Amino acid sequence: MDAFASRLRGELIRPDHAAYGPALKLWNGMIDKHPALVARCAGEEDVAAAVDFARDNDLPLAVRGGGHGVAGQALCDGGLVIDLSGMRGVEVDPEKRSAVAQGGCTLGDIDRATQRHGLATPLGVVTGTGAAGLTLSGGMGWLRRKHGLSCDNLLSARVVTADGRIVVADDTRNRDLFWAIRGGGGNFGVVTAFEYRLHPVGPEVFLCFAFHPASHTEEVLRACERYLAERPDDFAPLGILGRVPGDDENFPPGARGKPFVAVLGPYPGDPAEGERLLRPLREITEPFLDLSGTMPYTGVQGIVDEDYPDGDRYYWKSINVPGLDDKLIERLSEHAAAAPSDRSTIDVWYQGGAMARVGEAETAFANRHAPYLIGIEANWEAEADSAANVAWVRDVFADLGSFSAGGLYLNFPGFLEEGEHLVHEGYGGNYERLSEIKATYDPGNLFRLNANIAPKR
Numbered sequence: 001m002d003a004f005a006s007r008l009r010g011e012l013i014r015p016d017h018a019a020y021g022p023a024l025k026l027w028n029g030m031i032d033k034h035p036a037l038v039a040r041c042a043g044e045e046d047v048a049a050a051v052d053f054a055r056d057n058d059l060p061l062a063v064r065g066g067g068h069g070v071a072g073q074a075l076c077d078g079g080l081v082i083d084l085s086g087m088r089g090v091e092v093d094p095e096k097r098s099a100v101a102q103g104g105c106t107l108g109d110i111d112r113a114t115q116r117h118g119l120a121t122p123l124g125v126v127t128g129t130g131a132a133g134l135t136l137s138g139g140m141g142w143l144r145r146k147h148g149l150s151c152d153n154l155l156s157a158r159v160v161t162a163d164g165r166i167v168v169a170d171d172t173r174n175r176d177l178f179w180a181i182r183g184g185g186g187n188f189g190v191v192t193a194f195e196y197r198l199h200p201v202g203p204e205v206f207l208c209f210a211f212h213p214a215s216h217t218e219e220v221l222r223a224c225e226r227y228l229a230e231r232p233d234d235f236a237p238l239g240i241l242g243r244v245p246g247d248d249e250n251f252p253p254g255a256r257g258k259p260f261v262a263v264l265g266p267y268p269g270d271p272a273e274g275e276r277l278l279r280p281l282r283e284i285t286e287p288f289l290d291l292s293g294t295m296p297y298t299g300v301q302g303i304v305d306e307d308y309p310d311g312d313r314y315y316w317k318s319i320n321v322p323g324l325d326d327k328l329i330e331r332l333s334e335h336a337a338a339a340p341s342d343r344s345t346i347d348v349w350y351q352g353g354a355m356a357r358v359g360e361a362e363t364a365f366a367n368r369h370a371p372y373l374i375g376i377e378a379n380w381e382a383e384a385d386s387a388a389n390v391a392w393v394r395d396v397f398a399d400l401g402s403f404s405a406g407g408l409y410l411n412f413p414g415f416l417e418e419g420e421h422l423v424h425e426g427y428g429g430n431y432e433r434l435s436e437i438k439a440t441y442d443p444g445n446l447f448r449l450n451a452n453i454a455p456k457r
Contacts, residue, residue, distance in 0.1 A: 001037070007049045010042035010086060023083065024075060027128065029311040030386065031072030035062065038081045044158060044166055044192040047082055047103075051190065052164040054080045055446050062449045063190050066106045066130020070316050071413050073186075073449045074133075082190055084132070092117055097198040098155060103191050105131045110196070111301050120201035120268075120297060122147050124411075125238075127302045128310070135194060137185045137410040137451070138365045140373070142266050142300065143201070145228075145236035145353025151182035151365055152358055153197040159189040162442040166192075180437045183365025184427070185410060186450040187434070188441045202297030205266045206274030208237070209291040209303065210282045211251075214259030217241060217333045221324055223284045224263060224350060233353030235278065237265035241336035242345040255288045259337045266300045307343065308379065315378045315390050317397045318412035320370035322405040324348070331403075332374070335396045339378070340388040346396070347375035366428030367407025374400060375412050410451045423451045432456075 005012040013019050014037060023038045036059070039050040054061040060079025067074045067085065075081055084104035090113035092099045097119060101110050108127030114120050122143035124134050131150070139150020147153060156170035159177065167189075169178035180188050212220050221239050228235065239261060246257040263281050267274025271294040282292055308314070321328060336346045349372065356369050376396045378389035393414070410426040424431055431453065438445075439455035 004049065004053045008039060008042070008046045010046045011040045013038040013040060023081075025067075025311070026072060026074055027066075027068045027308075027310050028070055028072050028314045030313045030315065031075060033072070033075035033077050035076050035081045036078050038083050040083045040086055042086055044160060047084070047160045047190050047192055048164045048166055050080060050082045051160050051162065051446070055162060055164070055444070060449065061446055063186055063447070065103055065132030066128065068106075068126070068129045069133045070314050070411075076449055084190075084192070087192065090114075092119070092198070094119065098195055099198055100193055100195045101131055102193055103132045107131055107134070107301065108298075111298050114198055115202055115296070115298050117198075118200060118203055119198035121153050121196040121198050122150050123301070124150075125301070125304060126308050127305055128308070131194060132191055133186070134411060136181055136183075136191065138183050140349060140355075140409065140411070142236055143199070143268060144351065144355045145233040146268055147199050148354040148358060149365060149368075150196075151363055152355065154182055154194060155197055156195040157181060157191045158193040159191050161189040162444065162446040176437050177441060180364050180434055180441075182363035183430070184434050184437075184453065187438055187447050187453045189447065201268045204271050204294055205268055205297050205300055206271040206278060206294050207264075207266045207292055207300050207303065208278040208281050209262065209264050210287040211244075211255070211260050211262045211289040211291075212285050212287050213255075214241070214261055214333060214337065216285045217261040218326065218329045220261045220263060220284050221329060221348060223281060225324060227281060228350055228352065231277065234269055235265055235267055236353065237263055237281070237350050239348035239350070240264055240345050241332055241348075243337060243339065243342045245342045250289075252288055257342070259333070260288075264303075266297070268297075313380050313383070313386060313389070315393050315414065316412040317376045317393050317414045318409040319374050319376075319397060319400050319403075320367050320405045320407045321372045321374055321400070321403045322370065324372060325403075328400075328403050331399060335392075335399070338392070340385060340392055341378060341380040343379040344389065344392070345377050345379075347377065349373040349375060360428070361430060361433075364427070364430050364434055366426070366430045367405075370405045370407060373409055375409070376400075377412075413451060423453070426451055427453070
Protein backbone atom coordinates (compact mmCIF):
# COMPACT_ATOMS: atom_id res chain seq x y z
CA MET A 1 0.00 0.00 0.00
CA ASP A 2 2.87 2.38 0.71
CA ALA A 3 4.33 1.72 -2.73
CA PHE A 4 0.92 2.29 -4.29
CA ALA A 5 0.45 5.54 -2.38
CA SER A 6 3.82 6.79 -3.58
CA ARG A 7 2.73 6.34 -7.22
CA LEU A 8 -0.24 8.65 -6.82
CA ARG A 9 -0.30 12.38 -7.47
CA GLY A 10 -3.55 12.30 -5.59
CA GLU A 11 -4.20 10.82 -2.18
CA LEU A 12 -4.63 7.31 -0.81
CA ILE A 13 -7.17 7.43 2.00
CA ARG A 14 -7.18 4.64 4.59
CA PRO A 15 -9.66 4.02 7.43
CA ASP A 16 -7.49 5.85 9.96
CA HIS A 17 -7.31 8.98 7.76
CA ALA A 18 -9.28 12.08 8.77
CA ALA A 19 -10.74 12.23 5.25
CA TYR A 20 -12.03 8.64 5.34
CA GLY A 21 -15.46 9.39 6.81
CA PRO A 22 -16.23 12.26 4.42
CA ALA A 23 -15.01 10.11 1.50
CA LEU A 24 -17.81 7.61 2.23
CA LYS A 25 -20.61 10.16 1.95
CA LEU A 26 -22.77 9.56 -1.10
CA TRP A 27 -25.88 11.35 -2.31
CA ASN A 28 -28.07 8.38 -1.35
CA GLY A 29 -28.05 8.14 2.44
CA MET A 30 -29.21 4.51 2.28
CA ILE A 31 -25.72 3.41 1.26
CA ASP A 32 -23.46 2.28 4.11
CA LYS A 33 -20.28 0.64 2.78
CA HIS A 34 -16.72 0.65 4.07
CA PRO A 35 -13.87 0.16 1.59
CA ALA A 36 -10.36 -0.67 2.70
CA LEU A 37 -8.89 2.11 0.55
CA VAL A 38 -10.03 5.18 -1.37
CA ALA A 39 -7.74 6.42 -4.13
CA ARG A 40 -8.61 10.06 -4.71
CA CYS A 41 -7.15 10.44 -8.17
CA ALA A 42 -5.58 13.57 -9.62
CA GLY A 43 -5.38 12.31 -13.20
CA GLU A 44 -5.66 9.29 -15.43
CA GLU A 45 -2.23 7.95 -14.47
CA ASP A 46 -3.53 7.69 -10.90
CA VAL A 47 -6.54 5.83 -12.21
CA ALA A 48 -4.31 3.39 -14.08
CA ALA A 49 -2.21 2.81 -10.96
CA ALA A 50 -5.35 2.13 -8.93
CA VAL A 51 -6.70 -0.32 -11.50
CA ASP A 52 -3.37 -2.15 -11.45
CA PHE A 53 -3.36 -2.30 -7.65
CA ALA A 54 -6.92 -3.65 -7.41
CA ARG A 55 -6.31 -6.24 -10.12
CA ASP A 56 -2.96 -7.43 -8.79
CA ASN A 57 -4.28 -7.73 -5.24
CA ASP A 58 -7.65 -9.24 -6.16
CA LEU A 59 -9.59 -6.42 -4.48
CA PRO A 60 -13.21 -5.51 -5.12
CA LEU A 61 -13.15 -2.31 -7.17
CA ALA A 62 -15.71 0.49 -7.18
CA VAL A 63 -15.59 3.67 -9.25
CA ARG A 64 -16.93 6.95 -7.95
CA GLY A 65 -17.69 9.71 -10.42
CA GLY A 66 -20.27 12.10 -9.05
CA GLY A 67 -21.36 9.69 -6.30
CA HIS A 68 -24.99 10.26 -7.30
CA GLY A 69 -25.97 6.79 -8.52
CA VAL A 70 -29.15 5.71 -6.77
CA ALA A 71 -27.95 2.10 -6.44
CA GLY A 72 -24.86 3.12 -4.45
CA GLN A 73 -22.29 1.27 -6.57
CA ALA A 74 -19.76 4.08 -6.07
CA LEU A 75 -18.57 2.36 -2.87
CA CYS A 76 -17.72 -1.21 -1.89
CA ASP A 77 -16.99 -3.11 1.29
CA GLY A 78 -13.39 -4.14 1.93
CA GLY A 79 -12.04 -3.13 -1.46
CA LEU A 80 -10.67 -0.14 -3.34
CA VAL A 81 -12.64 2.89 -4.50
CA ILE A 82 -11.33 4.89 -7.45
CA ASP A 83 -12.55 8.37 -6.58
CA LEU A 84 -12.69 10.78 -9.53
CA SER A 85 -14.28 13.65 -7.59
CA GLY A 86 -11.12 15.74 -7.90
CA MET A 87 -11.13 15.42 -11.70
CA ARG A 88 -13.78 17.98 -12.71
CA GLY A 89 -12.18 20.01 -15.47
CA VAL A 90 -14.23 21.00 -18.54
CA GLU A 91 -12.75 22.35 -21.78
CA VAL A 92 -15.13 23.83 -24.36
CA ASP A 93 -14.37 24.33 -28.05
CA PRO A 94 -17.19 26.64 -29.20
CA GLU A 95 -16.09 26.55 -32.85
CA LYS A 96 -16.08 22.77 -32.99
CA ARG A 97 -19.15 22.69 -30.72
CA SER A 98 -17.65 20.13 -28.42
CA ALA A 99 -16.61 19.85 -24.80
CA VAL A 100 -14.25 17.51 -22.96
CA ALA A 101 -15.29 16.76 -19.38
CA GLN A 102 -13.24 14.78 -16.87
CA GLY A 103 -14.75 11.72 -15.24
CA GLY A 104 -15.61 13.39 -11.93
CA CYS A 105 -17.72 16.16 -13.45
CA THR A 106 -21.28 16.77 -12.41
CA LEU A 107 -23.94 17.96 -14.82
CA GLY A 108 -23.69 21.39 -13.24
CA ASP A 109 -19.96 21.57 -14.00
CA ILE A 110 -20.58 20.90 -17.69
CA ASP A 111 -23.62 23.15 -18.05
CA ARG A 112 -21.89 26.11 -16.43
CA ALA A 113 -18.94 25.79 -18.81
CA THR A 114 -20.93 25.24 -22.02
CA GLN A 115 -23.60 27.85 -21.30
CA ARG A 116 -20.97 30.58 -21.36
CA HIS A 117 -21.07 29.97 -25.12
CA GLY A 118 -24.82 29.40 -25.43
CA LEU A 119 -24.25 25.66 -25.93
CA ALA A 120 -25.33 22.48 -24.17
CA THR A 121 -25.16 18.73 -24.48
CA PRO A 122 -28.04 16.46 -23.43
CA LEU A 123 -27.62 15.58 -19.76
CA GLY A 124 -29.93 14.71 -16.88
CA VAL A 125 -32.26 16.77 -14.72
CA VAL A 126 -30.42 17.18 -11.37
CA THR A 127 -27.21 19.23 -11.41
CA GLY A 128 -25.39 17.16 -8.78
CA THR A 129 -25.62 14.02 -10.91
CA GLY A 130 -22.28 12.62 -12.08
CA ALA A 131 -21.94 12.87 -15.85
CA ALA A 132 -19.98 9.62 -16.05
CA GLY A 133 -22.56 7.26 -14.61
CA LEU A 134 -25.38 9.09 -16.37
CA THR A 135 -23.74 8.88 -19.80
CA LEU A 136 -22.46 5.32 -19.55
CA SER A 137 -25.99 4.02 -18.89
CA GLY A 138 -27.69 6.25 -21.47
CA GLY A 139 -28.47 9.67 -20.06
CA MET A 140 -32.06 10.94 -20.25
CA GLY A 141 -32.81 14.62 -19.79
CA TRP A 142 -34.71 17.60 -21.15
CA LEU A 143 -33.08 17.42 -24.61
CA ARG A 144 -33.76 13.73 -25.26
CA ARG A 145 -36.39 14.29 -27.96
CA LYS A 146 -34.52 17.18 -29.62
CA HIS A 147 -30.93 15.94 -29.50
CA GLY A 148 -31.03 12.39 -28.12
CA LEU A 149 -29.45 10.82 -25.07
CA SER A 150 -26.16 11.77 -23.43
CA CYS A 151 -24.52 8.66 -24.89
CA ASP A 152 -25.80 9.59 -28.38
CA ASN A 153 -23.78 12.80 -28.15
CA LEU A 154 -20.53 11.19 -27.05
CA LEU A 155 -17.81 11.85 -29.63
CA SER A 156 -14.96 10.06 -27.89
CA ALA A 157 -13.74 8.87 -24.51
CA ARG A 158 -10.49 8.12 -22.74
CA VAL A 159 -10.73 4.81 -20.92
CA VAL A 160 -8.48 2.99 -18.46
CA THR A 161 -9.05 -0.70 -19.16
CA ALA A 162 -8.69 -3.66 -16.79
CA ASP A 163 -5.07 -4.25 -17.84
CA GLY A 164 -4.16 -0.67 -16.85
CA ARG A 165 -3.88 0.67 -20.41
CA ILE A 166 -5.18 4.13 -21.30
CA VAL A 167 -7.00 4.00 -24.63
CA VAL A 168 -9.11 6.30 -26.77
CA ALA A 169 -12.48 5.05 -27.98
CA ASP A 170 -14.33 6.74 -30.83
CA ASP A 171 -15.71 6.01 -34.30
CA THR A 172 -12.29 5.00 -35.63
CA ARG A 173 -10.30 3.77 -32.59
CA ASN A 174 -11.45 0.86 -30.44
CA ARG A 175 -14.84 1.03 -32.09
CA ASP A 176 -16.20 -1.98 -30.23
CA LEU A 177 -15.37 -0.34 -26.92
CA PHE A 178 -16.92 2.93 -28.08
CA TRP A 179 -20.12 1.10 -28.96
CA ALA A 180 -20.19 -0.66 -25.59
CA ILE A 181 -19.69 2.36 -23.33
CA ARG A 182 -22.66 4.11 -24.92
CA GLY A 183 -25.21 2.35 -22.75
CA GLY A 184 -23.18 -0.57 -21.34
CA GLY A 185 -22.37 1.13 -18.05
CA GLY A 186 -19.05 0.91 -16.24
CA ASN A 187 -18.38 -2.68 -17.28
CA PHE A 188 -15.45 -1.99 -19.59
CA GLY A 189 -13.12 0.36 -17.75
CA VAL A 190 -12.86 3.72 -16.02
CA VAL A 191 -13.70 6.61 -18.33
CA THR A 192 -11.48 9.51 -17.35
CA ALA A 193 -12.67 11.97 -20.02
CA PHE A 194 -15.80 12.35 -22.15
CA GLU A 195 -15.93 14.39 -25.34
CA TYR A 196 -19.48 15.59 -26.03
CA ARG A 197 -21.19 17.13 -29.05
CA LEU A 198 -22.76 20.50 -28.18
CA HIS A 199 -25.90 22.19 -29.50
CA PRO A 200 -27.16 25.79 -29.42
CA VAL A 201 -29.36 26.05 -26.31
CA GLY A 202 -30.05 29.06 -24.10
CA PRO A 203 -28.74 31.01 -22.38
CA GLU A 204 -32.45 31.54 -21.62
CA VAL A 205 -35.32 29.16 -22.31
CA PHE A 206 -39.00 28.96 -21.44
CA LEU A 207 -39.99 26.40 -18.80
CA CYS A 208 -43.44 24.86 -18.45
CA PHE A 209 -44.07 23.81 -14.84
CA ALA A 210 -47.78 23.65 -14.02
CA PHE A 211 -49.45 21.74 -11.17
CA HIS A 212 -52.99 20.47 -11.65
CA PRO A 213 -55.33 18.60 -9.26
CA ALA A 214 -54.90 14.83 -9.50
CA SER A 215 -58.55 14.50 -10.55
CA HIS A 216 -57.34 15.73 -13.96
CA THR A 217 -54.48 13.20 -14.30
CA GLU A 218 -55.88 11.43 -17.34
CA GLU A 219 -56.72 14.72 -19.03
CA VAL A 220 -53.21 16.12 -18.42
CA LEU A 221 -51.31 13.02 -19.55
CA ARG A 222 -53.47 12.69 -22.66
CA ALA A 223 -52.95 16.36 -23.52
CA CYS A 224 -49.17 15.87 -23.42
CA GLU A 225 -49.57 12.80 -25.62
CA ARG A 226 -51.60 14.73 -28.21
CA TYR A 227 -49.25 17.70 -28.07
CA LEU A 228 -46.20 15.60 -28.90
CA ALA A 229 -48.03 13.87 -31.75
CA GLU A 230 -48.71 17.25 -33.38
CA ARG A 231 -45.53 19.20 -32.61
CA PRO A 232 -41.83 18.86 -33.49
CA ASP A 233 -39.42 17.17 -31.11
CA ASP A 234 -38.34 20.28 -29.21
CA PHE A 235 -40.33 19.53 -26.08
CA ALA A 236 -39.64 16.52 -23.85
CA PRO A 237 -41.97 16.72 -20.86
CA LEU A 238 -42.26 14.84 -17.64
CA GLY A 239 -45.69 14.05 -16.28
CA ILE A 240 -45.26 13.94 -12.50
CA LEU A 241 -47.77 12.29 -10.17
CA GLY A 242 -47.31 12.99 -6.50
CA ARG A 243 -48.72 14.49 -3.33
CA VAL A 244 -48.13 18.06 -2.19
CA PRO A 245 -46.17 18.08 1.09
CA GLY A 246 -48.43 19.23 3.88
CA ASP A 247 -45.90 21.78 5.16
CA ASP A 248 -44.70 23.22 1.84
CA GLU A 249 -45.47 26.93 1.87
CA ASN A 250 -44.69 27.25 -1.84
CA PHE A 251 -48.13 25.76 -2.51
CA PRO A 252 -51.55 27.26 -1.81
CA PRO A 253 -52.93 26.11 1.57
CA GLY A 254 -55.85 24.32 -0.08
CA ALA A 255 -53.50 22.13 -2.14
CA ARG A 256 -51.22 20.97 0.66
CA GLY A 257 -51.38 17.28 1.39
CA LYS A 258 -53.40 16.56 -1.76
CA PRO A 259 -52.44 14.54 -4.87
CA PHE A 260 -51.36 16.39 -7.99
CA VAL A 261 -50.27 15.88 -11.58
CA ALA A 262 -47.69 18.26 -13.01
CA VAL A 263 -46.25 18.96 -16.45
CA LEU A 264 -42.56 19.89 -16.39
CA GLY A 265 -40.17 20.61 -19.23
CA PRO A 266 -38.32 23.40 -21.06
CA TYR A 267 -38.61 24.54 -24.66
CA PRO A 268 -34.94 24.71 -25.74
CA GLY A 269 -35.46 27.26 -28.53
CA ASP A 270 -36.53 30.91 -28.51
CA PRO A 271 -38.18 31.69 -25.13
CA ALA A 272 -40.98 33.78 -26.66
CA GLU A 273 -41.83 30.98 -29.06
CA GLY A 274 -41.67 28.52 -26.17
CA GLU A 275 -44.10 30.59 -24.11
CA ARG A 276 -46.56 30.58 -27.02
CA LEU A 277 -46.17 26.91 -27.93
CA LEU A 278 -46.36 25.58 -24.38
CA ARG A 279 -49.29 27.71 -23.25
CA PRO A 280 -51.84 24.95 -24.09
CA LEU A 281 -50.12 22.62 -21.61
CA ARG A 282 -50.44 25.23 -18.88
CA GLU A 283 -54.15 25.66 -19.59
CA ILE A 284 -55.28 22.03 -19.80
CA THR A 285 -57.19 22.78 -16.61
CA GLU A 286 -56.89 25.62 -14.13
CA PRO A 287 -53.53 24.89 -12.42
CA PHE A 288 -53.40 25.49 -8.69
CA LEU A 289 -49.74 26.51 -9.10
CA ASP A 290 -47.93 27.63 -12.24
CA LEU A 291 -44.17 28.14 -11.93
CA SER A 292 -43.68 28.51 -15.69
CA GLY A 293 -41.56 31.29 -17.10
CA THR A 294 -38.40 32.33 -18.89
CA MET A 295 -35.20 31.53 -17.01
CA PRO A 296 -31.55 30.64 -17.63
CA TYR A 297 -31.01 27.13 -18.94
CA THR A 298 -28.76 26.46 -15.95
CA GLY A 299 -31.72 27.39 -13.74
CA VAL A 300 -33.92 24.90 -15.56
CA GLN A 301 -31.29 22.22 -15.05
CA GLY A 302 -31.43 22.89 -11.31
CA ILE A 303 -35.19 23.39 -11.00
CA VAL A 304 -35.73 20.18 -8.99
CA ASP A 305 -32.37 20.10 -7.16
CA GLU A 306 -33.87 21.02 -3.80
CA ASP A 307 -36.13 17.96 -4.01
CA TYR A 308 -33.08 15.66 -4.00
CA PRO A 309 -30.76 16.81 -1.19
CA ASP A 310 -27.55 14.96 -0.40
CA GLY A 311 -27.86 12.39 2.36
CA ASP A 312 -31.58 11.71 2.12
CA ARG A 313 -32.75 8.21 1.17
CA TYR A 314 -33.66 7.15 -2.35
CA TYR A 315 -34.89 3.97 -3.97
CA TRP A 316 -36.04 4.03 -7.61
CA LYS A 317 -37.14 1.60 -10.27
CA SER A 318 -38.37 2.00 -13.85
CA ILE A 319 -40.37 0.22 -16.49
CA ASN A 320 -41.03 0.87 -20.19
CA VAL A 321 -44.64 0.80 -21.36
CA PRO A 322 -46.06 0.85 -24.92
CA GLY A 323 -48.91 3.24 -24.18
CA LEU A 324 -50.92 5.10 -21.56
CA ASP A 325 -54.20 3.23 -21.50
CA ASP A 326 -56.99 4.13 -19.08
CA LYS A 327 -56.23 1.26 -16.72
CA LEU A 328 -52.55 2.14 -16.47
CA ILE A 329 -53.29 5.78 -15.72
CA GLU A 330 -55.73 4.68 -13.02
CA ARG A 331 -53.08 2.46 -11.44
CA LEU A 332 -50.45 5.20 -11.59
CA SER A 333 -52.79 7.62 -9.84
CA GLU A 334 -53.69 5.14 -7.12
CA HIS A 335 -50.08 4.22 -6.43
CA ALA A 336 -48.86 7.83 -6.37
CA ALA A 337 -51.55 8.80 -3.87
CA ALA A 338 -50.61 5.85 -1.63
CA ALA A 339 -46.87 6.57 -1.39
CA PRO A 340 -45.61 6.49 2.23
CA SER A 341 -43.58 9.68 1.66
CA ASP A 342 -45.12 12.85 0.27
CA ARG A 343 -41.81 13.51 -1.48
CA SER A 344 -42.16 10.39 -3.64
CA THR A 345 -43.43 10.55 -7.21
CA ILE A 346 -44.29 8.45 -10.20
CA ASP A 347 -42.91 10.08 -13.34
CA VAL A 348 -44.02 9.59 -16.92
CA TRP A 349 -41.07 10.19 -19.24
CA TYR A 350 -42.33 10.94 -22.75
CA GLN A 351 -39.72 9.42 -25.04
CA GLY A 352 -39.43 9.26 -28.82
CA GLY A 353 -38.03 11.93 -31.09
CA ALA A 354 -34.27 11.94 -31.61
CA MET A 355 -33.57 9.19 -29.07
CA ALA A 356 -35.86 6.81 -30.99
CA ARG A 357 -34.31 7.59 -34.37
CA VAL A 358 -31.09 5.84 -33.34
CA GLY A 359 -31.14 2.17 -34.24
CA GLU A 360 -31.51 -0.37 -31.43
CA ALA A 361 -28.08 -1.84 -32.20
CA GLU A 362 -26.27 1.42 -33.10
CA THR A 363 -25.29 1.87 -29.45
CA ALA A 364 -25.42 -0.43 -26.45
CA PHE A 365 -28.39 1.49 -25.00
CA ALA A 366 -31.39 -0.76 -25.55
CA ASN A 367 -35.18 -0.41 -25.49
CA ARG A 368 -34.96 3.14 -26.81
CA HIS A 369 -38.07 2.83 -28.97
CA ALA A 370 -40.51 2.42 -26.09
CA PRO A 371 -42.69 5.57 -26.13
CA TYR A 372 -42.93 5.91 -22.35
CA LEU A 373 -40.75 5.20 -19.35
CA ILE A 374 -42.39 5.07 -15.94
CA GLY A 375 -40.04 6.12 -13.15
CA ILE A 376 -41.03 5.03 -9.64
CA GLU A 377 -39.24 7.23 -7.09
CA ALA A 378 -39.28 6.79 -3.33
CA ASN A 379 -37.59 9.78 -1.68
CA TRP A 380 -37.58 10.11 2.12
CA GLU A 381 -35.47 11.20 5.09
CA ALA A 382 -35.65 8.88 8.12
CA GLU A 383 -34.03 5.46 8.26
CA ALA A 384 -37.08 4.21 10.18
CA ASP A 385 -39.20 4.79 7.08
CA SER A 386 -36.94 2.81 4.73
CA ALA A 387 -38.79 -0.51 4.78
CA ALA A 388 -42.15 1.06 3.91
CA ASN A 389 -40.75 3.16 1.08
CA VAL A 390 -38.76 0.33 -0.49
CA ALA A 391 -41.80 -1.93 -0.27
CA TRP A 392 -43.95 0.71 -2.00
CA VAL A 393 -41.58 0.88 -4.98
CA ARG A 394 -41.36 -2.89 -5.26
CA ASP A 395 -45.13 -3.26 -5.08
CA VAL A 396 -45.69 -0.61 -7.77
CA PHE A 397 -43.04 -2.17 -9.99
CA ALA A 398 -44.60 -5.62 -9.63
CA ASP A 399 -48.10 -4.31 -10.29
CA LEU A 400 -47.02 -2.49 -13.46
CA GLY A 401 -45.33 -5.59 -14.86
CA SER A 402 -48.41 -6.56 -16.86
CA PHE A 403 -48.20 -3.25 -18.74
CA SER A 404 -44.50 -3.60 -19.61
CA ALA A 405 -43.10 -3.21 -23.12
CA GLY A 406 -39.90 -4.89 -21.91
CA GLY A 407 -36.79 -3.24 -20.61
CA LEU A 408 -35.93 -0.67 -17.99
CA TYR A 409 -33.59 2.28 -17.52
CA LEU A 410 -30.41 1.18 -15.78
CA ASN A 411 -29.90 4.58 -14.15
CA PHE A 412 -33.11 3.84 -12.17
CA PRO A 413 -32.40 0.20 -11.26
CA GLY A 414 -33.44 -0.31 -7.64
CA PHE A 415 -30.63 -2.29 -6.03
CA LEU A 416 -28.66 -4.21 -8.61
CA GLU A 417 -28.39 -7.23 -6.32
CA GLU A 418 -32.12 -7.83 -6.71
CA GLY A 419 -31.98 -9.97 -9.81
CA GLU A 420 -29.80 -10.77 -12.80
CA HIS A 421 -32.90 -10.83 -14.99
CA LEU A 422 -33.26 -7.07 -14.51
CA VAL A 423 -29.78 -6.53 -15.93
CA HIS A 424 -30.63 -8.63 -18.98
CA GLU A 425 -33.83 -6.63 -19.43
CA GLY A 426 -31.91 -3.39 -19.23
CA TYR A 427 -29.48 -4.38 -21.99
CA GLY A 428 -32.12 -6.16 -24.06
CA GLY A 429 -30.97 -7.63 -27.35
CA ASN A 430 -27.52 -6.06 -27.00
CA TYR A 431 -26.50 -8.24 -24.05
CA GLU A 432 -24.74 -10.96 -26.06
CA ARG A 433 -22.58 -8.52 -27.98
CA LEU A 434 -21.79 -6.67 -24.76
CA SER A 435 -20.74 -9.97 -23.19
CA GLU A 436 -18.31 -10.61 -26.04
CA ILE A 437 -16.78 -7.13 -25.73
CA LYS A 438 -16.57 -7.56 -21.97
CA ALA A 439 -14.51 -10.71 -22.53
CA THR A 440 -12.09 -8.69 -24.68
CA TYR A 441 -11.58 -5.73 -22.35
CA ASP A 442 -12.29 -7.22 -18.90
CA PRO A 443 -12.12 -11.03 -19.04
CA GLY A 444 -11.61 -11.29 -15.28
CA ASN A 445 -14.66 -9.11 -14.53
CA LEU A 446 -12.67 -6.63 -12.47
CA PHE A 447 -15.34 -4.01 -13.19
CA ARG A 448 -18.27 -5.90 -11.70
CA LEU A 449 -19.80 -3.47 -9.19
CA ASN A 450 -22.37 -2.18 -11.67
CA ALA A 451 -25.22 -3.53 -13.79
CA ASN A 452 -22.82 -6.34 -14.47
CA ILE A 453 -22.28 -8.09 -17.78
CA ALA A 454 -20.65 -11.50 -17.48
CA PRO A 455 -17.66 -11.98 -19.84
CA LYS A 456 -18.53 -14.45 -22.57
CA ARG A 457 -16.75 -17.75 -21.94
